[in-house]
Amino acid sequence: MFYHRFLCLLMTVGLPIQPIQALDQPVELEDPEIFQVNREPARCSGIPYATREEAKTHRIEASSYYRLLSGSWKFHWVSNSADRPRDFYQPGFDSGSWVDFPVPGLWELNGYGVPLYYDTKYPFGAPNPPYIPAEKNPVGSYLTSFTVPAEWEGRQLFIHFGGVKSAYQVWVNGHYVGYTENSFSPAEFNITRMARKGENRLAVQVFKFCDGSYMECQGMWHYGGILRDVYLYAAADLHLADYFVRCDLDEKYENARLFLNARIKNYTDQVVRGVQLDVELVDSRGRTVRTDPPLTALLPQLAPTGEVVLDLTCQVERPALWSSEQPNLYQLFFTLRDRRNRPAEIQECCFGFREVEVKDAQLFINGRPVKLKGANRHEHLSTSGHVVTYASMVHDIQLMKQSNFNVVRTSHYPNEPRWYDLCDRYGLYVVDESNLESHGVNGILPKSNPQWREVSLDRLNSLIQRDKNHPCVIFWSLGNESGSGENFMIMRDYAHRIDPTRLVHYEGYNQAGDINSRMYATVERIIQYGKEKNDKPLFLCEYALGNGNSCGNLVEYWQAIETYPSLIGGCIWDWADQGLLKEDENGRMYYAYAGDYEPPEHPTDANFAFCGLLFSDRSPTPKLWEVKKVYQYIAIEAVDAKRGLFRLRNKYDVTDLSAFDLYWSLEQDGEELQSGRLDPVTAAPGASALVKTPFDASLFIPGAEYWLRLSVRTRTDQLWAAAGYEVAWEQFLVHRSEKPFAPAAKGRTPTVKKSDGRLTVEGKSWRLVFDQTSGMLVSYQAYGREYLHSTLDSAGGPRLNLYRAPIENDGATAQLWREAGLNRLSPRLCNLEVQSGDGLVQIHTHHLYQGASGCAVDFYTTFSVAADGCVLVDHQMIPHGPMPTLARAGIELCLREEWNTLEYFGRGPHENYPDRKSGAALGRYRSSVADQYVPYGVPQDNAAKQEVRWLTLENDQQAGLLIVARGEPLAMTALPYTTADLEKATHLNHLHKREFVVLHLDIRQRGVGNGVDAVKREDTEFLLNQYAVDPRPYAFSYWLRPWQGNAHPAEWAREERPLPSEPFITRDDRGQVLITSNLPQAEIRYGVHPSAPSPTAVYTQPFPLIGSGQVRAVTVLKPHGRSRVAERSFQQLIVDTPRITPADIYFYQTCRITLSAGTEGATIHYTLDGSEPDQRALRYEGPFVIDREATVRAAAFKEGYEKSATVSAAFKPCLMEKGVQANYFVGRWRALPDFFHLTPDRTEWVTRIRLQDIETNKDHYALQFLAILSIREPGEYTFYTGSNDGSRLYVDAREIVSNDFPHGYQEESGKIYLQPGRHLLEVRYFQNGGGQDLLVFWEGPHFSRQEIPATAFE
Secondary structure (H helix, E strand, O other): HHHHHHHHHHHHOOOOOOOHHOOOHHHHHOOOOOOOOOOOOOOOOOEOOOOHHHHOOOHHHHHHEEEEEOOEEEEEOOOOOOOOOOOOOOOOOOOOOOOOEEEEEEEEHHHOOOOEEOOOOOOOOOOOOOOOOOHOOOEEEEEOOOOOOOHHOOEEEEEOOOOOOEEEEEOOOEEEEEEEEOOOOOOOEOOOOOOOOOEEEEEEEOOOOOOOHHHHHHHOOEOOOEEEEEEEEEEEEEEEEEEEEEEEEEEOOEEEEEEEEEEEEEEEOOOEEEEEEEEEEEEEOEEEEEOOOOOOOEEEEEOOEEEEEEEEEEOOOOOEEOOOOOEEEEEEEEEEOOOOEEEEEEEEEEEEEEEEEOOEEEEEEEEOOEEEEEEOOOOOOOOOOOOOOHHHHHHHHHHHOOOOEEEEEOOOOOHHHHHHHHHHOOOOOEEEEEOOHHHOOOOOOOOOOOHHHHHHHHHHHHHHHHOOOOOOOOEEEOOOOOOHHHHHHHHHHHHHOOOOOOOEOOOOOHOOOOOEEEEEEOOOHHHHHOOOOOOOOOOOOOOOOOOOOOOHHHHHHHHHHHHOOOOEEEEHHHHHHOOOOEOOOOOEEEEEEEEOOOOOOOOOOOOOOOOOOEOOOOOOOOHHHHHHHHHOEEEEEEHHHOOEEEEEEOOOOOOHHHHOOOOOEEOOOOOOEEEEEEEEEEEOOOOOOEEEEEOOHHHOOOOOOEEEEEEEEOOEOOOOOOOOOEEEEEEEEEEEEEEEOOOOOOOOOOEEEEEEEEEEOOOOOEEEEOOOOOEEEEEEEEEEEEEEEOOEEEEEEEEEEEOOOOOOHHOOOOOOOHHHOHHHHHHHEEEEEEEEOOEEEEEEEEEEEEEEOOOOEEEEEEEEEOOOOEEEEEHHHEEOOOOOOOOEEEEEEEEEEEOOOOEEEEEEEOOEEEEEEEEEEEEEHHHHHHHHOOOOOOOOOOOEEEOOOEEEEEOOEEEEEEEEEOOOOOEEEOOOOHHHHHHHHHOHHHHOOOOOEEEEEEEEEEOOOOOOOOOOOOOOOOHHHHEOOOOOEEEEEEEEEEEEEEOOOOHOOOOOOOOOOOEEEEEOOOEEEEEEEOOOOOOEEEEEEOOOOOOOEOOOOOOEOOEEEEEEEEEEOOOOEEEEEEEEEEEOOOOOEEEEEEEOOEEEOEEEEEEEOOOOOOEEEEOOEOOOOOOOEEEEEOOOOOOOEEEEEEEEEOOOOOOOOOEEEEEEEEOOOOEEEEEEEOOOOOOOOOHHOOOEEEEEOOOOOOHOOOOOOOEEEEEEEEEEEEEEEEEEEEEEEEEOOEEEEEEEOHHHHHOOOOOOEEEEEEEEOOOOEEEEEEEEEEEEOOOOOOEEEEEEOOOOEEEEOHHHOO
């Protein structure tokens, strides 16, 4: 180590020897304690200006003392750092064979190396910190020239690198300048001594990886290169080197105390006397603000090459405060004057008066409670990677503001400096994150390791010093997914010491933060937090994982967040997809992801790059419209919708509703009927206002739906939108009546013919053809046109469909669908029956759709064909066997390609799903079928529309097919691709439009959820139960009507046809039979065979049927007749299987067991010896206690029901007395395994629950810790587990902490009241690759949080 430091010292003093060049890699590259050589101290953004006019622009490019060096440089690249050029920085080196290369620019996107995307792995292979294999460490060498302006003579010359990935050395004119690491923070070097008049030669050598790369394991593309601008600037010998402006508001948040720290540097070798610093505060109108006292300081003298820090303070009366809603900015001008009062240097910065606090477990800004509505944002463009443009930043922030965002997290590194200027100007809070993520080794570093302490602090310091004057920054984030340890506590204290005006954030180790932060907590979990008493608010630094078609149930998240004060909001993951634009061999463009560049020896993280609210081209996905709606700041509620009375509730923090205009419109079946503008309303934040809309109800007609839409729009131009931009809206149903009956279709009863295996139903200008073998409708013609597409790959329909092309969040559930054969259901015709008479032909089909593993569905369809060729289609499906929850319940129908224009009345215009539809208004929409497709980076299910009343598919000649839902509205998808096409394709360019339209009509569709369900075998956490599609019976109906010319679909849809459908018969788990009809005007009659074989009783309410029997029912529609009799047979109900709690556990001394029955009124009988229980066995009367090994078996019984299945659980006593038993298991898991039924590979005895005390393979294993915990005082105890990956903690077999599944370091806690005595403690943990960590703490009645000591296990 001394030798390494000595070499660095030689280079620092500028000796010509370059010993590091003789090594395969520079010594600094693998020494975490050497992270910079000769680098200037970190400072705030900004440079000197020659004049006040230049400074007013707040643009460094306007300064006479600025020269941009970015452009085309000479470049040489090697894949192995040992092969890099060693003397290229020497004067006279011939770079004629080198290529021209853009700066900024990334190697891999310009033909050098392969782009790699990783989330938890390292691109250079297996981690071995701090070492980097030379053969996997590419190096880029750069040469360029620059000329120092003559007018800069006598000034200090600095070179600024905005960001370089990841370590680099710099030479000027052959002289060594310095070295630095940290890819996303700026570095500056003073090159005054090395530069000369005329042309200068700059040499830079960039290493893609270094020891610092272990702290840059962010989930993103990993490139090499110079990724931000390089420029020169000149400073006076008497230089304002740094400054920090902050404020403190008074108790009323009206007046402010301004504090200024200024560091002044003397670069001369002489004493400087009479230096004066003048600071002027100017408001947004350019007026000087009076300060008391004036901000002026006089320095009597400044020592040679010395520096001094000045502290100035003043009072500012009633400044305009800065917030995300009202980003009032001031400008500070700094003038450094010499002893003759001449300006030696002028600088400036923008500043906002604001105060950030936590009080009562809430976040307050300027004294007002604030909810944070945001997203995580990577710096990425599809053509240039991390090299982002100013235009793209403006695009992003305008779209964020337009979408009601008020915060952004700079995941997971400091962003381009101009981004913060934009956030200051536009009003966007920033969670500013340090470039520290040791995800792949976060159980190893930085932890409490002193060798990694200074570099961790340096990364945080670089962030704080650069961004400290930006009012937009409200949190300093210590990093991301880097584990726990003392180093983070030191970083927290350091941040507080430097800047007490902001909060510290760090997810996963909340002791190091001023707020509690969580990733991907469920709605249930945050509600639990909101109900608890906590000292800190909860911030969801990542939630609603946006991978592909996702971001469901945001409504439920924000209902919880707005209900509980301690829930302060969160940031969705993430803002934009990170695809790379690529061209295939056929010239088709598509967005590539990690797997497209995957080196065979080191697999990457596939398509995890597609998690954005924007597509890779930065256009909005449908997810963004839902976010905008959920994030809106004005709640609009109906007081009396039918009378047009509504309440507007102001959820802004500082904005009054008088800043907006309010518009209303009344729509009849999706088309505007009336509209107007309401008088302005006034309502302060938190207040409400009533409004009345003057719609004319006399215009209502029977059968139509009337929805009133209220729209809140900006009154004046904003920086982010023009006047008239809609910031909030809501829709309300004000009138809907039963549809009147249309006259029966006139004409003769359609003819029915059977020939050549075909059954044809035909009228005057139309014809339907059924295949008698398959029972499918294979042709539907009208007016000389065919509607259906029927070939070998699409042989008629409508076909039952329970499957979808899996979206990312379907995860393991999609595998269950495939195992059940839902993606390949095979129909078998069981029955085809024809009825004809009274102007109507009915075709009844019964298909049995068979899957796999015993899964099957009875599917009944009735086609009722009227004389005019209109067809009422009734479907009933009854599933059987062990089916998982379904993707959908509906049908698929293929139509010919010419029907390529879609119009519908439902939610839209963008894609929407059951748990992501609040941002899609009910309306009438029109587009091509091709434009329905939503181009997610990886093709998957898309384009769904909910609550569709009717739709048409038309051709270019104003002809088409009208489909009208009867009864409950349907969900709909129309695309030129099959489900198999979407599932098979891995990229957009793999999709080829079919020569037909694939139409899905569904009575139920599965939601999209908000987290990956790849961990569990069933979906319980991230897809709320109400958005799952249960495998139960469903019924739905719709009309098919050919039309042409000037037909009006809405008019036809407003009327009902007097044609009764068969009723739908179901039975619930309690044995209640429910009979429904899709015609509210109809009467239902029923009977139960054999007691009442004919359906004569009038059905009024559900009735019980516990035993077996057959229910028959008919729909009666007077005077139009009755439906066909529906029949449904039921078997005797079986009692639900009882539950044993706890089950399969170890216990100490005694164990209390509870049995519970799922069927109301059932009794439970059980045995303790493993024998089969019957009604002669022990009857369960209440919880019982065992004190020895036992196998409990239980069954439930109820009169009239069949006996339940038997449930079994084993119990084993834990006989230990002292210490901790650690059971070690080798294997791969994605959730904690069932240790009770596993045999450990090794058992050890240790004194504490500590990961480092156990020898493991560090990659894929699990641990079970068992110990007897001695409790001396009664009271409430809190237990904590912090782990990477999953963990759980149990006390006396009761789960206290649940922290399961793969994740970076995160902490969970739970409470339990314990009596004095001995209690069994069990901690379970598993490691699934990457970082590993396990920490277990407790807190008791009279002691604070601490590690559980060894004495507690004695």
